[in-house]
Amino acid sequence: LVNHFTPKVLAGRSVLITAGPTFEAIDPVRGITNRSSGKMGFAIAQACERAGARVTLVAGPVALPTPAGVERIDVQSAQAMLDAVLPRATGHEVFIATAAVADWRPAHCAEHKIKKDGSGQTPTLAFTENPDILATVAALPNPPYCVGFAAESEKLLEHAQAKRARKRIPLIVANLGPATFGQDDNALLLVDAEGARELPRAPKTELATQLVAELALRLNARTT
Numbered sequence: 001l002v003n004h005f006t007p008k009v010l011a012g013r014s015v016l017i018t019a020g021p022t023f024e025a026i027d028p029v030r031g032i033t034n035r036s037s038g039k040m041g042f043a044i045a046q047a048c049e050r051a052g053a054r055v056t057l058v059a060g061p062v063a064l065p066t067p068a069g070v071e072r073i074d075v076q077s078a079q080a081m082l083d084a085v086l087p088r089a090t091g092h093e094v095f096i097a098t099a100a101v102a103d104w105r106p107a108h109c110a111e112h113k114i115k116k117d118g119s120g121q122t123p124t125l126a127f128t129e130n131p132d133i134l135a136t137v138a139a140l141p142n143p144p145y146c147v148g149f150a151a152e153s154e155k156l157l158e159h160a161q162a163k164r165a166r167k168r169i170p171l172i173v174a175n176l177g178p179a180t181f182g183q184d185d186n187a188l189l190l191v192d193a194e195g196a197r198e199l200p201r202a203p204k205t206e207l208a209t210q211l212v213a214e215l216a217l218r219l220n221a222r223t224t
């Protein structure tokens with residue numbers, strides 16, 4: 001449903017969004033990934049576009065259609081996501097990191113499929129830490145207004161506040177996982193310097209519209 005009366009609260013603004021999981025290869029046919037449908041990030045991309053923003057969406061492997069009017073760049077790994085985000089970051093006013101980025105990747109990707117040798121021996125994986133895309137963007141000179149997401153299984157407010165401080169970002173959006181993974185509904189807790197505000201359980205598309213309104217308020221209130 002296209003609502004032609006959507007208030008254009010982000011008119012003239014530009015938003016870069018990461019969404020979905022990342023996929024970290026073990027060999028040409030295997031890999032490790034995170035649980036994420038990409039639904040929340042894609043809903044936010046659509047809501048931003050409908051609110052009048054120019055939107056670039058960097059997506060990991062997801063099974064979702066591209067929202068109308070949104071420029072989409074598909075990537076697999078966390079490193080590829082960073083490589084797509086970095087050159088575009090300061091060209092956007094806002095960066096929203098909804099992606100469930102794999103924290104670690106296999107230290108080596110085998111060139112060929114790893115085969116069973118019949119001995120019953122199992123391979124051992126060594127890991128390397130992936131770059132923190134959000135923290136890297138937030139640390140750029142003249143960074144965009146950075147919005148982080150945090151899926152936590154407990155102590156939502158506490159973890160969100162700590163994460164916001166650690167990544168040095170103005171706004172973090174927390175939700176309780178894994179109960180919400182792949183679902184069409186969610187509930188969000190917005191945490192910024194002013195405190196916390198809850199957006200109660202609703203369809204992700206509805207929450208995305210509410211989040212865009214909250215974002216617009218914060219952008220308009222900035223003195224810079």
Ligand code: CTP
Binds near residue numbers: 150151
């Ligand atoms: N994020 C990112 N790059 C990473 C890890 C996380 O950009 N390598 C972003 C996510 O997109 C999200 C925010 O950082 O917006 C928080 O992600 P989360 O996984 O909750 O935080 P971590 O710092 O990875 O901490 P942990 O997983 O240990 O809770």
Ligand code: CA
Binds near residue numbers: 101102103
């Ligand atoms: Ca993580």
